[in-house]
Amino acid sequence: MTKAEKLLKEKKLSVTEARKSVLEFFLKSKKPLNVLDFKGDKTFESFNESSIYRNITKLEEAGIIQSIPSAGDYQSYELVNHGHHHHHISCSNCKKIQCLKVCGLEKRMKEMAKTVDFLLVGHSVELVGLCSDCRS
Amino acid sequence: MTKAEKLLKEKKLSVTEARKSVLEFFLKSKKPLNVLDFKGDKTFESFNESSIYRNITKLEEAGIIQSIPSAGDYQSYELVNHGHHHHHISCSNCKKIQCLKVCGLEKRMKEMAKTVDFLLVGHSVELVGLCSDCRS
DNA sequence: CTAGATGCAAAAAGTTTGCAATGCA
DNA sequence: TGCATTGCAAACTTTTTGCATCTAG
Numbered sequence: 373m374t375k376a377e378k379l380l381k382e383k384k385l386s387v388t389e390a391r392k393s394v395l396e397f398f399l400k401s402k403k404p405l406n407v408l409d410f411k412g413d414k415t416f417e418s419f420n421e422s423s424i425y426r427n428i429t430k431l432e433e434a435g436i437i438q439s440i441p442s443a444g445d446y447q448s449y450e451l452v453n454h455g456h457h458h459h460h461i462s463c464s465n466c467k468k469i470q471c472l473k474v475c476g477l478e479k480r481m482k483e484m485a486k487t488v489d490f491l492l493v494g495h496s497v498e499l500v501g502l503c504s505d506c507r508s
Numbered sequence: 509m510t511k512a513e514k515l516l517k518e519k520k521l522s523v524t525e526a527r528k529s530v531l532e533f534f535l536k537s538k539k540p541l542n543v544l545d546f547k548g549d550k551t552f553e554s555f556n557e558s559s560i561y562r563n564i565t566k567l568e569e570a571g572i573i574q575s576i577p578s579a580g581d582y583q584s585y586e587l588v589n590h591g592h593h594h595h596h597i598s599c600s601n602c603k604k605i606q607c608l609k610v611c612g613l614e615k616r617m618k619e620m621a622k623t624v625d626f627l628l629v630g631h632s633v634e635l636v637g638l639c640s641d642c643r644s
Numbered sequence: 645c646t647a648g649a650t651g652c653a654a655a656a657a658g659t660t661t662g663c664a665a666t667g668c669a
Numbered sequence: 670t671g672c673a674t675t676g677c678a679a680a681c682t683t684t685t686t687g688c689a690t691c692t693a694g
Contacts, residue, residue: 420676461626470624480613488606490597490637497633501626556651
């Protein structure tokens, strides 16, 4: 049994070709995905657009994926377990989103919090930049 | 001359009622705004929806406002000066929000961006902490 | 007076829904 | 078999555009 099938069964979702493919795409992707990513992949040419939307919704309801803030035209999603603490950077030009594996901001943030007499508990960060494609 | 008028002239944008109102709304708002915020405000009942969109676009092109990542259905914008160096910390217990006058995260963020070959342009940050009242 | 802004209506673009047919359990 | 899922078309929502009119400079 594949990892996708196993995950779906755990969450008591029925295992269909479309659903399995959507989940597998998330499992193998290193960055958040939006509908356009699915439409651009030939695996999904055989599935209807509404099935992609409906399956994304199902996976989100099941807590397998989650939507993440994005500045672009499409809602982006990623696996809930996709790393523990991580942030994203989006391209200000083409809106592409990428996961960052590193953080290391806590030390400075603790100091910032201290300036207003707060004890730092957590943080959320969105970086904006220009990707290599858009720079050249 | 109002602050909005001054800003528009600086950027060589013509000063119309609609444009002035849109910018004033941003200037007095303490949070990012989306089209729905405009449609919900009675000042904007007299303006056409497309004028709101077109003016938001103009202000963005002029570098007065910028779009920010958002998880909702509507694109959100904020004044450029708010996004760059005006962060907030909120108390996880009493929800009080405090402005931070310091940042100093750019250096590390530049490094983070570099790990995925992005050139850092901006960032948005929300810190969460415990205020002194809630710690005692 | 003229370039740019506006209102209105129509079109795009992105997403959701109803329904009949199909597939999973 | 029975309920969930799918495809398809149509509806909906959010945003953009064309064009005639109006307004700021």
